Amino acid sequence: MDTMLAARLHRTGQPMKLERVPVPKPRPTDVLVAVKACGVVPNLMNVLTHWQSWFPELPLPKLPANFGLDVAGDIVEVGELVQNFRKGDRVYVNPGLTCGSCPACRADDTMNCTNYTFRGYFGFGPDSQKQFDAYPFAGMCEYSTAPQHNLVTIPDNVTYEQAARYGYIGTAYAALRKANAGAGSTIFINGLTGTLGLGATLCAIGRGVTKILGTARDRARIERVKAMAPGRIEVLAQDEGKNVAEWARAFTGGHGVDATIDCLAPGTSGKFLMDAIYALRRGGKAINIGGVGEKTVMDVHWMMDNQIEFIGSNWFTTADGQAMSAMAAAGLLDLSVFEHVRVPLAEVNRALDGSLFRNGGFTNVVVVP
Numbered sequence: 001m002d003t004m005l006a007a008r009l010h011r012t013g014q015p016m017k018l019e020r021v022p023v024p025k026p027r028p029t030d031v032l033v034a035v036k037a038c039g040v041v042p043n044l045m046n047v048l049t050h051w052q053s054w055f056p057e058l059p060l061p062k063l064p065a066n067f068g069l070d071v072a073g074d075i076v077e078v079g080e081l082v083q084n085f086r087k088g089d090r091v092y093v094n095p096g097l098t099c100g101s102c103p104a105c106r107a108d109d110t111m112n113c114t115n116y117t118f119r120g121y122f123g124f125g126p127d128s129q130k131q132f133d134a135y136p137f138a139g140m141c142e143y144s145t146a147p148q149h150n151l152v153t154i155p156d157n158v159t160y161e162q163a164a165r166y167g168y169i170g171t172a173y174a175a176l177r178k179a180n181a182g183a184g185s186t187i188f189i190n191g192l193t194g195t196l197g198l199g200a201t202l203c204a205i206g207r208g209v210t211k212i213l214g215t216a217r218d219r220a221r222i223e224r225v226k227a228m229a230p231g232r233i234e235v236l237a238q239d240e241g242k243n244v245a246e247w248a249r250a251f252t253g254g255h256g257v258d259a260t261i262d263c264l265a266p267g268t269s270g271k272f273l274m275d276a277i278y279a280l281r282r283g284g285k286a287i288n289i290g291g292v293g294e295k296t297v298m299d300v301h302w303m304m305d306n307q308i309e310f311i312g313s314n315w316f317t318t319a320d321g322q323a324m325s326a327m328a329a330a331g332l333l334d335l336s337v338f339e340h341v342r343v344p345l346a347e348v349n350r351a352l353d354g355s356l357f358r359n360g361g362f363t364n365v366v367v368v369p
């Protein structure tokens with residue numbers, strides 16, 4: 001295994017090219033993972049085509065580059081200083097790379113690393129290229145290296161394809177953790193049926209959230225979400241034209257919900273975000289993990305009067321990922337709802353066709369070597 005097949009993007013807007021490249025060598029604290037499934041999130045198409053014009057402050061790796069965010073596979077080699085993992089372990093690789101030496105990392109606050117970078121996706125600062133250089137291969141290839149502290153073990157009852165969906169489920173999990181959402185909580189999910197919204201619903205069911213309210217556009221899909229826990233989930237189609245806050249408050253005796261989780265798709269109006277915030281109770285938390293990109297007007301006086309916290313949250317810690325695996329192992333996180341669409345690595349560009357996501361968040365597109 002000296003060389004491997006890898007897809008690399010050479011120019012923005014052009015198809016990725018399949019190439020034979022040397023298999024990367026794990027550094028002493030890294031492992032080498034044989035990729036079994038690489039998740040494709042709908043936003044990857046945006047990253048590959050529009051990202052630098054939409055968000056110039058979020059750099060892509062220097063081209064040519066390998067992409068692919070959510071990797072699940074087998075460890076086939078361990079660096080000499082790796083502890084607690086061995087060959088044959090089934091792992092999900094949290095793609096959030098951290099530097100280990102900035103003030104945030106040294107304060108055990110690695111999610112706020114100044115060099116935080118998504119391997120195989122994009123970075124958050126000017127030094128992200130250093131992280132891309134350290135981990136040049138991600139998921140759309142046969143093998144990739146990963147730091148030992150980014151590994152999440154996959155339980156026996158979770159398939160590689162299901163684990164390749166951990167990214168957006170984990171993003172939702174972290175939002176629910178920040179909202180302290182659990183037994184006794186009522187939450188409202190904006191964009192219930194998308195990749196993030198379905199992840200939020202699955203995690204909320206698993207964490208014991210008492211009442212899960214949500215809206216989305218597609219009526220058939222929202223009924224499908226409701227059927228996952230009919231006694232605990234209440235849904236509203238956006239085109240019903242109801243006042244969302246009044247609708248949601250009616251389930252709480254008028255007090256309002258404990259948290260809103262915004263999972264809206266890129267291009268959605270920020271108005272929907274503020275409409276949901278009005279559903280919060282006094283002291284409630286609004287957590288945004290969605291894709292609203294436009295500048296959004298917020299009713300900051302009402303939010304001050306009502307002690308509303310607005311929290312921007314992205315991605316999740318490796319500990320969150322391990323907690324999700326524990327939930328799945330215990331049967332609390334049901335990953336059986338996904339319809340997998342497997343695209344061979346040799347046909348990788350086909351995985352970027354948005355029409356594959358024909359059932360919204362229920363569709364799980366994975367590239368398989």
Ligand SMILES: [Zn+2]
Pocket residue numbers: 098099100101102103104105106112113114115116
């Ligand atoms: Zn750092």
